Each structure stands twice: as structure tokens, then as C-alpha cells.
Amino acid sequence: MKVSIKVNGQNYTRDIEERTLLVHFLREQAGLTGTHIGCETSLCGACTVLLNGNAVKSCTVLAASADGTEVTTVEGLAKGNELHPIQEGFWEKHGLQCGFCTPGFLMATVQLLERNPNPTEDEIRHGLEGNYCRCTGYHNIVKAVQFAAAKMRGEAIAAD
Amino acid sequence: MYPAKFTYHAPWSVEEAITLMNENEDSKLIAGGHSLLPTMKMRLATPAHLIDMKNLRSLLSYIHDKGDHIAIGSLTTYHQIESSSLVKQAAAILAQTVSEVGDMQVRNMGTLGGSIAHADPAGDPPAAILASNATMVIQSSGGERTVAASDFFQGFFETAVGAGEILKEIRVPKFSGGSSYQKFKHPASGYAVAGVAVCLTKNGGNIGGVSVSVTGVSDGAYRANGVEAALTGQAFSEALAASAAAHAIDGIDALEDPFADAAYRGQLAKTLAKRAIIAAWNNA
Numbered sequence: 001m002k003v004s005i006k007v008n009g010q011n012y013t014r015d016i017e018e019r020t021l022l023v024h025f026l027r028e029q030a031g032l033t034g035t036h037i038g039c040e041t042s043l044c045g046a047c048t049v050l051l052n053g054n055a056v057k058s059c060t061v062l063a064a065s066a067d068g069t070e071v072t073t074v075e076g077l078a079k080g081n082e083l084h085p086i087q088e089g090f091w092e093k094h095g096l097q098c099g100f101c102t103p104g105f106l107m108a109t110v111q112l113l114e115r116n117p118n119p120t121e122d123e124i125r126h127g128l129e130g131n132y133c134r135c136t137g138y139h140n141i142v143k144a145v146q147f148a149a150a151k152m153r154g155e156a157i158a159a160d
Numbered sequence: 161m162y163p164a165k166f167t168y169h170a171p172w173s174v175e176e177a178i179t180l181m182n183e184n185e186d187s188k189l190i191a192g193g194h195s196l197l198p199t200m201k202m203r204l205a206t207p208a209h210l211i212d213m214k215n216l217r218s219l220l221s222y223i224h225d226k227g228d229h230i231a232i233g234s235l236t237t238y239h240q241i242e243s244s245s246l247v248k249q250a251a252a253i254l255a256q257t258v259s260e261v262g263d264m265q266v267r268n269m270g271t272l273g274g275s276i277a278h279a280d281p282a283g284d285p286p287a288a289i290l291a292s293n294a295t296m297v298i299q300s301s302g303g304e305r306t307v308a309a310s311d312f313f314q315g316f317f318e319t320a321v322g323a324g325e326i327l328k329e330i331r332v333p334k335f336s337g338g339s340s341y342q343k344f345k346h347p348a349s350g351y352a353v354a355g356v357a358v359c360l361t362k363n364g365g366n367i368g369g370v371s372v373s374v375t376g377v378s379d380g381a382y383r384a385n386g387v388e389a390a391l392t393g394q395a396f397s398e399a400l401a402a403s404a405a406a407h408a409i410d411g412i413d414a415l416e417d418p419f420a421d422a423a424y425r426g427q428l429a430k431t432l433a434k435r436a437i438i439a440a441w442n443n444a
């Protein structure tokens with residue numbers, strides 16, 4: 001079947017099998033491999049993207065269901081060489097080690113901060129419950145999100 | 161992990177979806193897909209025809225104030241429900257319960273209709289549906305019918321929704337008493353190992369009306385009649401909450417799995433029932 005999905009502002013029309021998952025469409029049809037596949041069982045959140053503005057696990061959405069939608073992946077966050085404040089937060093606060101989970105955390109954080117620009121630590125941990133990191137222990141991820149939130153609110157950020 | 165092959169349909173009306181179901185015996189509806197797709201990827205479900213309800217969202221995704229009740233379209237997502245001020249204020253038990261489902265991404269996709277049509281024994285929303293005495297509107301080619309929550313859940317993944325039928329709407333009576341949902345989450349999946357929902361009204365220092373439902377413990381969510389009987393009309397105390405909660409699994413064979421044996425699950429249900437009764441009393 002033919003499916004058209006606008007990814008990071010660019011239209012991708014592809015002939016695919018009905019059973020193609022959105023994550024495979026993004027990686028194999030659109031060639032955007034920033035979206036990772038961790039568990040394939042809807043649990044780890046590495047495959048998180050924004051579907052019409054909602055953070056979803058793209059391993060648990062059919063590409064067919066996403067026909068005609070707009071998707072934002074991690075490749076759509078930075079503006080040229082300028083990192084998105086959330087990417088900057090993960091960079092500044094060492095919110096990653098191997099980086100495998102990071103694209104998913106970044107995209108889930110976009111949604112978290114859009115809904116709650118000034119989250120408490122508890123709210124950050126609750127908001128990112130759908131994302132697993134096997135390296136960091138989450139501590140620095142929380143700091144990274146706090147950094148990004150402050151920057152996006154336009155506040156001065158204290159150095160470490 | 162790919163699902164097995166299927167033929168894909170995306171109808172534009174409820175009637176068209178019903179016709180497709182009736183014409184294709186081995187067919188399944190898909191709403192948010194967050195129960196169905198995981199089972200299809202594991203090849204536990206291999207429908208030959210998949211009927212995607214994505215084009216019915218403009219028809220079946222809504223939260224309407226209907227005076228004495230709130231009408232919720234079956235395709236309304238958990239996120240839409242948990243962020244609705246109407247639901248938070250007039251059906252607090254539902255707002256709280258859906259906010260405890262899965263995680264943010266799951267709540268963006270999962271639908272109330274999908275959850276209760278699926279009737280996972282470890283699902284959270286059925287507890288709120290039972291405790292709030294909701295009514296379900298079901299459509300088939302023969303027309304519409306309504307089913308009370310107490311007749312809706314019929315055991316292991318079984319509901320009143322039959323072949324060729326679509327769950328269209330959930331009607332939740334407005335409730336201004338106290339309520340609470342208490343859940344013990346499975347540490348990996350987030351589903352309820354046990355969950356208890358309580359709605360009650362105060363009559364001075366006494367409990368007026370009360371409804372108590374339990375999920376996660378049996379082959380489907382159920383009303384804990386023994387707990388309700390022990391509370392109704394009684395003077396509230398924490399000791400009463402504890403003695404009433406001891407009836408949470410009366411007549412029930414609690415489920416067993418590698419995470420929780422029957423005795424542990426039963427004990428969780430009683431403890432959560434006690435906490436839910438006290439919390440509901442305190443916010444009544």
C-alpha cells in the first residue's frame with residue numbers, strides 16, 4: 001500500500017507492506033536511523049517520536065495508521081548546527097553514556113516540557129517512566145531535563 | 161518483530177466498519193493498538209483483516225457534559241481524559257485511574273474504549289468503570305444498545321461487545337463524593353498486579369453509599385460486594401476500613417503468576433482496598 005508521512009517537514013511517500021511499523025518506515029524507508037529500536041515490545045521508549053505532536057512509541061504504531069500525519073524525529077530537533085535546548089541539556093549535564101536510549105529520552109522530554117514547562121524532579125521521573133536507560137541511573141537525565149526546562153523558560157542557568 | 165500479514169482497512173464511518181467486520185470473519189478492530197499490536201507482534205493474534213478506526217476519531221473522540229453524566233467517545237485517549245477538567249471534577253475516579261496507566265507515551269495512544277473492550281484482567285480502567293457505574297453504548301448492524309458496567313465485563317478478555325459490534329461511547333455518571341484508586345504496579349510492565357477503586361459518599365460521620373471494585377486479581381475486574389456491604393451506613397473509622405477490606409477477595413480464586421502467587425495477590429487487594437477506602441473518605 002502507498003503511505004505518505006511528513007517527517008521533519010519533508011514528505012516521504014513509499015509503497016510498503018501493510019504490516020510495516022512506523023519505526024521501520026522511519027529507519028528503512030525514510031533512512032532516518034536516529035530513532036532507535038531497543039526492545040521492540042513497547043517498553044523501552046528508545047523508538048519515541050512525535051506523531052502529530054504526541055510522543056508515541058513508534059514500534060507500536062503501524063506506518064499505515066500514520067499515513068497523512070506529521071512526525072518529528074530526533075533528526076528534526078536541532079536547527080542546523082544549533083542544538084535544541086534539550087539536546088544541550090543532555091550534553092551539558094552528561095545525561096547519557098552509550099547514547100542508545102537518548103533519542104527516545106529527547107523526544108519524550110519535548111512532550112514533557114511542552115505540557116509542564118517547570119516540572120519538579122518527581123514530575124520529570126514520572127513523565128519519563130516510559131523510557132529506559134541502562135547506563136546513567138537517570139540522575140543526570142533529570143538534571144539534563146531541568147537544565148533544558150530552565151533554558152526554555154529563558155532563565156539564567158547556574159554552572160555546575 | 162513484525163505482525164503476520166493482514167489486509168488493511170480504514171473505514172470512514174461506524175456503519176462501514178461494522179459492514180467490514182461482518183463481511184470478513186477473521187477481522188479485528190484497531191484503536192490505539194497498544195494491546196493489539198504487541199499481541200500481533202508476538203503472533204498471539206493473527207487477524208486476516210485489520211480494521212483501523214483512525215478515521216473515526218473525529219466521530220468517536222470526545223468528552224461531553226450531558227448534565228447528569230459525562231459521555232466519552234470510545235476513541236478518546238487516556239491523555240485526553242486525564243487532562244479534562246470536566247472529568248477531573250465530575251468523575252475523579254476515572255481521571256485518577258487513567259493517569260496511572262502505563263506511561264506518557266502509552267497514555268497518548270491508548271483509548272478508553274480499547275481498554276475496556278479488551279478487558280485485560282490486569283487493566284486499570286475497568287476498575288473505574290465498575291466503581292463509577294458507567295454505561296456502555298454498543299453498536300451493531302441491528303442498531304444501538306446500552307450495557308451496564310455490572311453486565312459488561314464477563315471474564316478473561318471477555319465483554320458484552322460481541323462479533324460485529326463496536327463500542328461507541330462510555331457514559332460515566334457525575335459523582336461529587338470521595339474516590340480513590342490504589343494500585344500495585346508490576347515493576348516491569350506497569351500493569352496492575354492488584355488495583356482497587358472506591359467511590360463513597362459521606363453522611364455525617366457515616367458512610368452513605370459506596371462502590372468498591374477490584375482489578376488484577378481475578379480473570380476480570382469485579383465489584384467487591386462484601387466490602388461494600390460491610391461499609392454501607394457504618395460509622396467511619398480506620399478499623400472499619402480494615403475489617404471491611406478483608407472481604408476484598410471473598411469468593412474469588414486469585415490469579416497466580418511468577419511475580420505474585422494467589423496469597424500475595426489477595427493480600428495486596430485487601431491492603432489496597434483499605435488504603436482506597438481511607439483515601440476516598442478523606443477526600444469526600
Ligand SMILES: Cc1cc2nc3c(=O)[nH]c(=O)nc-3n(C[C@H](O)[C@H](O)[C@H](O)COP(=O)(O)OP(=O)(O)OC[C@H]3O[C@@H](n4cnc5c(N)ncnc54)[C@H](O)[C@@H]3O)c2cc1C
Nearest residue numbers: 191192193194195196262270271274275283284327350351
Ligand atoms: C508499555 C505498555 C504499558 C501498559 N501499561 C498498562 C497499564 O499499566 N494499565 C493498563 O490498564 N493498561 C496498560 N497498557 C495497555 C493500554 O491500556 C492499552 O492501550 C489498552 O489496553 C487498549 O487500548 P487501545 O486503544 O490501545 O486498544 P487496541 O489495542 O487498539 O485494541 C484492543 C482490543 O480491543 C478491541 N477494540 C478496541 N476498540 C474497540 C471498540 N471501540 N469497540 C470494540 N472493540 C474495540 C480491538 O479489536 C482489540 O481486540 C499498556 C500498554 C503498553 C504497550
Ligand code: FES
Nearest residue numbers: 038039040045059
Ligand atoms: S523499541 Fe519501541 S518501546 Fe522499545
Ligand code: FES
Nearest residue numbers: 097099133134135
Ligand atoms: S545512555 Fe546507554 S542506555 Fe541510556
